[in-house]
Amino acid sequence: VSDAPAIERTTPVEIGEISILKDSVESFLTDDRRLAGLRESIASGNIVVLKSFASREEIDRLNRYLLGVMQTSMEGYVPRREGAPNHFRLSFDDERAVVRAWFASWSFFPWNQDLFSLYERYAPVYQLRNVLTGLPPRTFLGRKPEMGCCARLAVQFYPRGKGYMAAHMDPYDKHQVVVPIMPMSKRGLDFQTGGSFVARRNGERVSTEDFVDPGDILLFHSQCVHGVETVDAGHALDPLSGAGRWMFLFAVNKLAGNTQIADATMISSV
């Protein structure tokens, strides 16, 4: 990818500043200069927040639906292959995971349909992700995988008392330079302690929770070390409750069997 900054793929990117912008996601898709500035900012390790992409009301409606799915269905492993169904998954400290974590997730692929037409609603976020990576805006948004990868729009739920994700870096490759996420919960309201962080090379953790509101888009370099500190540590886990931290992840993942793209890397020193 010609526009992607050349970096050593195993070295963490040192985090810079948290930059809160009022510009819309769409405004970067039509302004090359603005896009170049954003790309440069992310490449230098800044964490960029684009305010108010989604409303709290639409987020809560989606949350209620997904919680209903969790409470009435049994999870199933679904390999990432063309045509894979949307699915619900539990990751409860499974020792087989590349990155240790405790969360529930719902995954949506662009070849399926869903009640909220999520790929239509959140297409601008994927388009921004693509152009920041140097790819045509609609890459991965068609009905088929591309470049051995597929879009996987995922909602993650980190339940109060247990939810966490260990510090890690995501792959940096032709499919991915930046990782966009969208918080769906607010610390201080939906949970009290823990939540999303990024980490400096010296191991210092910087929480991002105080800078974001539900519906904001948070962009950071895939090689920034990041994770989720245990949400409301010390509280008893209620397996049926929806209390905790929710977020959207706009992922592009390699398909099962693709060995050309690396896995995420857990950083145990952070």
Added chain:
Amino acid sequence: VNLATERPPPKDGRVDVGELVVQDASVEACIADPKRQQALRELLAAGNVPVFKRVAQERELAPVMRHLHNVMLSTMEEYVPIREGAKNYMRLSFGDERALVPLWGVSWSFFSWNRDLFNLYRRYASIYRLRNVLGGFPPDTFISRKAERGCAARLAVHFYPSGKGHLGAHTDPLGSHQVALASLAMSRSGRDFKTGGFYLKRMNGERLFVEDVLEPGDLYLSNPACVHGVEVVDIDTEYDPTGHAGRWVMLFPVNKVAGNTEIADSVSYES
């Protein structure tokens, strides 16, 4: 009334739309009476719409809709090819460009080899039997535990949500497996939805909104070669993806199983 000779089918295969004709005999009486069957065949061939009143009670349809709405709110859809042994499933069709006919709706499909909470194949077997005898088949064809003649019964409930639900104008494949489309109204036009809904389109462009004069539980038959569709339901209402409001209908199709190329697909008349 034999209108067949008065309304010959046009050369492109479409059949013009006649009138609603309320039947004085029950579905069961028609299954048992070849003369009544012949009269129905003639009505259908002429594009008329035979109506059977009160085939189901509204109070038995409400829990079915409640159950299916709960399924919609608690599951993620999954594509299931129509094959012998396929499981019952829910499907979302939200403006998917891959669909043969433009569509926004939710459907739940039931196969005769599966079971369901409401024993739908037992409860509504007579509707399939009527369809079968009209097509010249033994009454119980397609409703056994196996696919037959490359086809399978697929009892389906369709939900067209207020604000978005629609189905483009089209005709369905006409053949001995399907001489009539059978539809059981589950909603009341004017109460459960205000505007839009199912229509049959006459050659002169006029649309006959059949369910405007029907009640939940009424069954109507129509010729698959009559152009039909669903006008956007409650077009001025804000769409709620988790809502229940809109048009519900139970259908009794027989579909070709995956790989059967002998039966045609639906033909869109949107253009």
